[in-house]
Amino acid sequence: MRILLVGEYSRLxxxxxxxxxxxxxxxxxxSTGDFFKKYPSDILLTRKYDSGIPAKFKVGIYKLFGIDITxxxxxxxxxxxxxxxxxxxxxxxxxxxPFTIQPKEEIAIINFLSEHNKKLFLLCxxxxxxxxxxxxxxxxxxxxxxxxxxxxxxxxxFSSMTxxxxxxxxxxxxxxxxxxxxxxxxxxxxxxxxxxxPKYLGLIANPVNLSRLTIPENKMGEPxxxxxxxxRGNYHTKGISYFEAALEIIKKKYSNRVKIDVVENLPYTExxxxxxxxxxxxxxxLAYDQGYNALEAMAKxxxxxxxxxxxxxxxxxxxxxxxxxxxxxxxxIVNELSKLIExxxxxxxxxxxxxxFVVAHHDHVKVAGEYVAVWGEV
Numbered sequence: 001m002r003i004l005l006v007g008e009y010s011r012l013x014x015x016x017x018x019x020x021x022x023x024x025x026x027x028x029x030x031s032t033g034d035f036f037k038k039y040p041s042d043i044l045l046t047r048k049y050d051s052g053i054p055a056k057f058k059v060g061i062y063k064l065f066g067i068d069i070t071x072x073x074x075x076x077x078x079x080x081x082x083x084x085x086x087x088x089x090x091x092x093x094x095x096x097x098p099f100t101i102q103p104k105e106e107i108a109i110i111n112f113l114s115e116h117n118k119k120l121f122l123l124c125x126x127x128x129x130x131x132x133x134x135x136x137x138x139x140x141x142x143x144x145x146x147x148x149x150x151x152x153x154x155x156x157x158f159s160s161m162t163x164x165x166x167x168x169x170x171x172x173x174x175x176x177x178x179x180x181x182x183x184x185x186x187x188x189x190x191x192x193x194x195x196x197x198p199k200y201l202g203l204i205a206n207p208v209n210l211s212r213l214t215i216p217e218n219k220m221g222e223p224x225x226x227x228x229x230x231x232r233g234n235y236h237t238k239g240i241s242y243f244e245a246a247l248e249i250i251k252k253k254y255s256n257r258v259k260i261d262v263v264e265n266l267p268y269t270e271x272x273x274x275x276x277x278x279x280x281x282x283x284x285x286l287a288y289d290q291g292y293n294a295l296e297a298m299a300k301x302x303x304x305x306x307x308x309x310x311x312x313x314x315x316x317x318x319x320x321x322x323x324x325x326x327x328x329x330x331x332x333i334v335n336e337l338s339k340l341i342e343x344x345x346x347x348x349x350x351x352x353x354x355x356x357f358v359v360a361h362h363d364h365v366k367v368a369g370e371y372v373a374v375w376g377e378v
Contacts, residue, residue, distance in 0.1 A: 001372070004088040004117065005029045007098030008039045009126050010292035011268070012186065015207040019368030030085070032074065032099055035233075037268045043084065045077045045099065071101035078109050086116040090375045093121070096128040096164070096176055103172040114179045121375065122176060124194060125186035125206075129173035132164040134193035142328050144237040144286050153236040161237070181378040184371070188289035188312050201374050203315070207367035208295050208358055215300045216276050220344045223259040226250070226337070227278035229271050229293070230264045239285025239328055243305070246333035247282075253334075254341050278302060279347050280340060285326045285333075288312060298323060299358040301351035303340060305333065321350060322357040 003020055005013040008031035017027045030043040049058040049070045058069050078085075078099075091113050097106050114120050124131060127144075135143040144161070147153040155162075163169055177183075182201040185191040194200040228243055235241075247260055263274055271293075275281055280303045283294040287307030290298070294306040308325040312318075324336050340347050 001089040001375075002026045002087065003028070004085060004091045004113070005031075005094070006091060006113065007031050007094030008034045008041060009094050010034065010037075011039050012123075012125055012206055012292055013092075013094055014039055015209045015364045016368055016371065018209050018212075019207050019364035019366075020372070022365045023368055023372065025368075025372070028084070028088075030078070030081070031094070035100075039268065043081050045074050048073050068102045068105075071105040074099050074101050075105040075108055079112075082112065082116075085113065088117040089119065091117045091120050092123055092371075093176070093180075094123050095126050096122065096173055097169070103168040106172055107175050110176060110179070119181045119375065119378065120179055121201075121378075122180045122183040123186060124183055124190040126190075127161045127164055129164050129170055130197070131190055131193045132161055136162075136165070139192075140288070142286055146239070146286055146328060147236045152241075157236050160233075182374070184374065187291070188309070188315060189287055189307065191315075192288065192311065201378070204370045204374065205361050205367055206290075206292055206295055207364035208292075208299055208362040209364040210299055210359065213296060213299055214272075214276065220279070220348060222257050224257060224280065224341055224344065224347070225259045225261060225278040226280045226282065227261045227275045228263075228282040229266065229275065230262065232265060237286060238283075239326070242285050242326070242328055242330050242333060243282045245330035246337065249330070249334045250337050250341075253338070257341055272296075275302070276300070279351075280337070281305070282326070285328050290323060294323065295358055295362055298351075298354035299362075301355045303347050303350045304354065305336070316357070316361060318357075320353055322354045323350070 003025055005017055005027060008014065013029055017029050020027045028042050031041040032045045032047055033039050033041055047070060049055055061067055061069050099106060135145045148155060148158045177199060180199060182199050183194060184201050185194055185203045186206050191203040230240055250258060251260060261274060261278065275297060281297040283304050283306040284291065288309040289307045289312045294304045297304050303324060305324045305326040308321065308323040326333055
């Protein structure tokens, strides 16, 4: 098949592309590289006017004429490649807003893709109309909107997500769902909101290219290294404040037995180099399943504090933990960290199971085969 992957998020489409190529498919990836993470792409569209003086110029143009010049620039760059973007058997969007631009420009791009290719699919692996509506409800005890609901963060901090339930993005959502052959979820956080939706095709686990990972030997000994990478853009949706509160207690309790490494907004390659040295990775709290960073760390035998709720364990029929389910409770996190620090053999045991889990369920070639099967059935 000829397959076009549109947009990138946490290297998911890159890993899927690599798996599909192993299976003999022709794959093209077009994206903006996922902001500061700078993931590779066959056709890389460059975001402009997002900082400095150009950003001020952009704001002025928007106020005067209602035109977002970053969005217009992305659309124009896309259209320069229009002949390369026709005739695919399958087109998959990483998100309802795959280029993170204004809805009317996304609609123009998606309309082109729908008209000039055979099948259009949507991947739900990030915020969109359905997942945000679900997270803002009281369907679960906590969600990425917990800080929004309880007022612990200003509501404007959530504007990059609440925008998905505004009228323009609802129009984008409706436009896409009329044209897609189906929608696929990448983990439980997106599976749960889509249950019973008529266009839902099921959950396909995040693909991880194990062959490209450098897997250092996770030698036990002291100090035990605890790593946390902070992205200020999603700090309030990941529950990082709970990790920070827990680490303050751990520093005092085990000052001579642990080394705590906290970094911010690093490009992907630098981020990986830092966490390779860790035994324990603090990923996220307000989740019910693992994201891509957590899975890569698990593949390296790290013990990851992340989403690992009952629904996740039931989905994969687990009988022993492969990650630590981090709850929005600093005391719970301290207790779980303390168990590991005081019994380092648990780090080895959980890390071994984590690696086996990723190999069994997330291998990029296996996952690519699952995508091909679902795409072909529709």
